[in-house]
Amino acid sequence: MTADDTTPDADRTDDTGRWAAVRRDPPAAQAAPPLGGLLDDLPEQGRGAGSLYPPTEPARRNPFHGTTVHPVRGRAEADVGDVLAEPSAGSPPTPPLRTEAARPEPDIAGPAADDAPASAAPAAAPAAGRTEAAPQAPEADADTGAEPNVIPFRGAGQDRGAGPAGTRRPPEPSAAPPARLRAADATAPAAPGPSAPEPQGDSSTVNAHAAAPLPESDEPETAAPPPAVAPPAPAGPETPAAGRHAYSEAARTAVYRAIQDRRDVRVGFRADPVPDEVLTRVLSAAHQAPSVGFSQPWDFVVIHDEKLRASVQRLVQREREEYGRALPGARARAFSGLKVEAILDTPVNVVVTVDPTRGGRHTLGRHAQPQTAGYSAALAVENMWLAARAEGLGVGWVSFFAERDLARALDLPPHLEVVAYLCVGYVDEFPTEPELSLGGWAQRRPLSWAVHRDQYGRRGLPGEDPTSLLEETVSAIRPLNQRALGEARERQSRMTTPPGALGVLEDIAAQLAGLAGEAPPPLPEPAAVAVFAGDHGVHAQGVTPWPQEVTGQMVRNFLSGGAVVNAFANQVGAEVTVVDVGVVDDLPTVPGLLPRKIARGTADFTRGPAMSRTQVGYAIEAGIEVARDLVAAGNRCLVTGDMGIANTTPSAALVAAFTGREPAEVTGRGTGVDDAMHEHKIEVVRQALRANPVDPADPVGTLAALGGLEHAALTGFILGGAALRVPVVLDGVIAGAAALAAAAIAPESMSACVAGHRSSEPGHAAVLEHLELRPLVDLELRLGEGSGALLAVPLLQGAVRALREVATFDGAGVSERK
Numbered sequence: 001m002t003a004d005d006t007t008p009d010a011d012r013t014d015d016t017g018r019w020a021a022v023r024r025d026p027p028a029a030q031a032a033p034p035l036g037g038l039l040d041d042l043p044e045q046g047r048g049a050g051s052l053y054p055p056t057e058p059a060r061r062n063p064f065h066g067t068t069v070h071p072v073r074g075r076a077e078a079d080v081g082d083v084l085a086e087p088s089a090g091s092p093p094t095p096p097l098r099t100e101a102a103r104p105e106p107d108i109a110g111p112a113a114d115d116a117p118a119s120a121a122p123a124a125a126p127a128a129g130r131t132e133a134a135p136q137a138p139e140a141d142a143d144t145g146a147e148p149n150v151i152p153f154r155g156a157g158q159d160r161g162a163g164p165a166g167t168r169r170p171p172e173p174s175a176a177p178p179a180r181l182r183a184a185d186a187t188a189p190a191a192p193g194p195s196a197p198e199p200q201g202d203s204s205t206v207n208a209h210a211a212a213p214l215p216e217s218d219e220p221e222t223a224a225p226p227p228a229v230a231p232p233a234p235a236g237p238e239t240p241a242a243g244r245h246a247y248s249e250a251a252r253t254a255v256y257r258a259i260q261d262r263r264d265v266r267v268g269f270r271a272d273p274v275p276d277e278v279l280t281r282v283l284s285a286a287h288q289a290p291s292v293g294f295s296q297p298w299d300f301v302v303i304h305d306e307k308l309r310a311s312v313q314r315l316v317q318r319e320r321e322e323y324g325r326a327l328p329g330a331r332a333r334a335f336s337g338l339k340v341e342a343i344l345d346t347p348v349n350v351v352v353t354v355d356p357t358r359g360g361r362h363t364l365g366r367h368a369q370p371q372t373a374g375y376s377a378a379l380a381v382e383n384m385w386l387a388a389r390a391e392g393l394g395v396g397w398v399s400f401f402a403e404r405d406l407a408r409a410l411d412l413p414p415h416l417e418v419v420a421y422l423c424v425g426y427v428d429e430f431p432t433e434p435e436l437s438l439g440g441w442a443q444r445r446p447l448s449w450a451v452h453r454d455q456y457g458r459r460g461l462p463g464e465d466p467t468s469l470l471e472e473t474v475s476a477i478r479p480l481n482q483r484a485l486g487e488a489r490e491r492q493s494r495m496t497t498p499p500g501a502l503g504v505l506e507d508i509a510a511q512l513a514g515l516a517g518e519a520p521p522p523l524p525e526p527a528a529v530a531v532f533a534g535d536h537g538v539h540a541q542g543v544t545p546w547p548q549e550v551t552g553q554m555v556r557n558f559l560s561g562g563a564v565v566n567a568f569a570n571q572v573g574a575e576v577t578v579v580d581v582g583v584v585d586d587l588p589t590v591p592g593l594l595p596r597k598i599a600r601g602t603a604d605f606t607r608g609p610a611m612s613r614t615q616v617g618y619a620i621e622a623g624i625e626v627a628r629d630l631v632a633a634g635n636r637c638l639v640t641g642d643m644g645i646a647n648t649t650p651s652a653a654l655v656a657a658f659t660g661r662e663p664a665e666v667t668g669r670g671t672g673v674d675d676a677m678h679e680h681k682i683e684v685v686r687q688a689l690r691a692n693p694v695d696p697a698d699p700v701g702t703l704a705a706l707g708g709l710e711h712a713a714l715t716g717f718i719l720g721g722a723a724l725r726v727p728v729v730l731d732g733v734i735a736g737a738a739a740l741a742a743a744a745i746a747p748e749s750m751s752a753c754v755a756g757h758r759s760s761e762p763g764h765a766a767v768l769e770h771l772e773l774r775p776l777v778d779l780e781l782r783l784g785e786g787s788g789a790l791l792a793v794p795l796l797q798g799a800v801r802a803l804r805e806v807a808t809f810d811g812a813g814v815s816e817r818k
């Protein structure tokens, strides 16, 4: 493939894009067509199940090929482009990975514009004559560490010291061999250069591109973290011709400033009334919003009446209690301190409604998209919000009620719908960042996560080379921060315990400090488990006593809260997310299930590859996205889970391929096969390895040949967590097999991993040995779902809590030993 292969046809009118087949459901009669879709490049025989896609689907382009490649750190002989392109020539199995030269870490998410201090505004110069300080680009932030217990969203600390990292049992800093030596050790002779990646692009644009690799630098660790949102360039003579209609610099600065400083305010309102003329100006701004077909479908109900507001507040209270009851423990605790409305604390409330019928039957544009009526009203809300900010008024949007209940409470005509209930009033001050971000409830996603070029999935801000999610992610993975790791060790040496008395927990705490870039690290809470589910063509070979439909049935069980993963997640207050990456069955559209189906199961790998490389690429990216979403939603600990009848067979094959062990050594009894089936299963694994000669140095090719969609997605999940510097607690043999692939793609990703437990599957022991991971729990579990990893979460939390809370000898007045 060439770079052109990634460029969509400009005039493409047929439905041939990446998601074409996913967009339309196959007709009922063809629900499980024998051929088609992404499996077109697989042998016809031996499919595990019908493809997701209709049979007419033409071959699709592979956006992973031919895009700009970024060197993969730690495997200098490969690059990410290669990872998804052709198999590399027979390299030996990837050795256990280690560390390499420390380098400044990129800002994964950077302080976003809205997250940045209020002064982090357009780079434009201050308005002439303005009395307030003009918005400015973010100042260098001397504190590269995040607030305690706030996720290290800014790329954690910068690692300056040359020393090892990435060990599962972080070594004492003094034991560090020179980083470059180690990097060189890991570099194949044919490597084109040193382990450091080439700087990508211009540093000014790299800054806004959260995951782009930064060049080696000797800058002090206090270098300013780059912003997550690129400040708008000041217009001026350098602006193209269209700029002649641009506002003056001062006016533009003011516009961007209002956008940036706008906040959803819930606390700190003052009782002062809002003067009528001010309220009218703000409503007038709302009324000038764009609307579909110029239908202006909004109305504004201005509410001062205290009794009416009290009745609305009661609705909110009821909804709030219901919502709080449904939250996982850790979230529920955080939510209990969150204010969600200021209905009675503000002098005035404004309800924005939409009349979806306004403008009549032929309203221009709405005929094709009826929802644009509601969007228009939402634009009125935003106009009002910005105008209010400029007037110094805080606005809080409350949506904690069933829309019909509120419409009834307000006695609205039945054809009107409530779009927004806004609490409006003057405030003592505006939060410098969104309140939810200040409290760690959620984090702003960097702009670079949201920008695609020509085709969804080709990432990059304007002016940058397009990249893929995998490239971007791998480029962001860095070794542990040696400074933070050393600080953790140093504090442990002063804690009121005999030296080393907390054993492995000390190693875990130090590892998490190195990962976060701060000591002590944030508590790994809340935790979120992602259960990746998929089916397997090899099921047809009789490698498990369970029928294939149990995969979908268990997914339903997870969603209704009746499985072990739910019980154990409840125990630790974790959120459960189920991700369908390849279940044969259709699954319900319900909260908690992420529909990311790439195919209806894999092909039977005893007859050829289980998946295409393209499918593997999509599944890896699905896993990265899930990690990103869970972290941006405020989670500080990721837990792997899986569900897939027959998946211990591909797990065994992957383990054999990546570790070089014999199939008989690494193939276990899965859900409980008898001796005869076990023997057969070993033979099936042998057969798969014969049918698919793989090169473990080509992890994507190995996954495609021998893995499952959940293995590939778990690989992405691990890489995604590592790039965001959030701990990833690994479950059993399925996660272990995925970790082998992740380690082969980005060795340093293992720095983020903790082995939650050791499964009784023999392949899992082989994984742990190969990756030098020490399991925290060893209870002969063999369930999957994330069960063993969830049991280990309190151990991680205890390890960090000890580092954070235990007094030092000095502080507690305890004598040290002689």
Ligand SMILES: O=C(O)c1ccc[n+]([C@@H]2O[C@H](COP(=O)([O-])O)[C@@H](O)[C@H]2O)c1
Pocket (backbone or CB within 6 Å): 543, 544, 545, 546, 642, 643, 644, 645, 646, 647, 648, 649, 669, 670, 671, 672, 731, 732, 733, 734, 759, 760, 761, 764, 781, 782, 783, 784, 785
């Ligand atoms: O996590 C493990 O180590 C593990 C060990 C044995 C079985 N499992 C689970 O059992 C299912 C696969 O087992 P099998 O025998 O059908 O290959 C799948 O849903 C896995 O989550 C999981």
Ligand SMILES: Cc1cc2nc[nH]c2cc1C
Pocket (backbone or CB within 6 Å): 546, 550, 554, 642, 643, 644, 671, 783, 784, 785
């Ligand atoms: C019942 C059952 C539950 C599971 N959970 C994870 N894998 C599983 C496999 C089976 C068969």
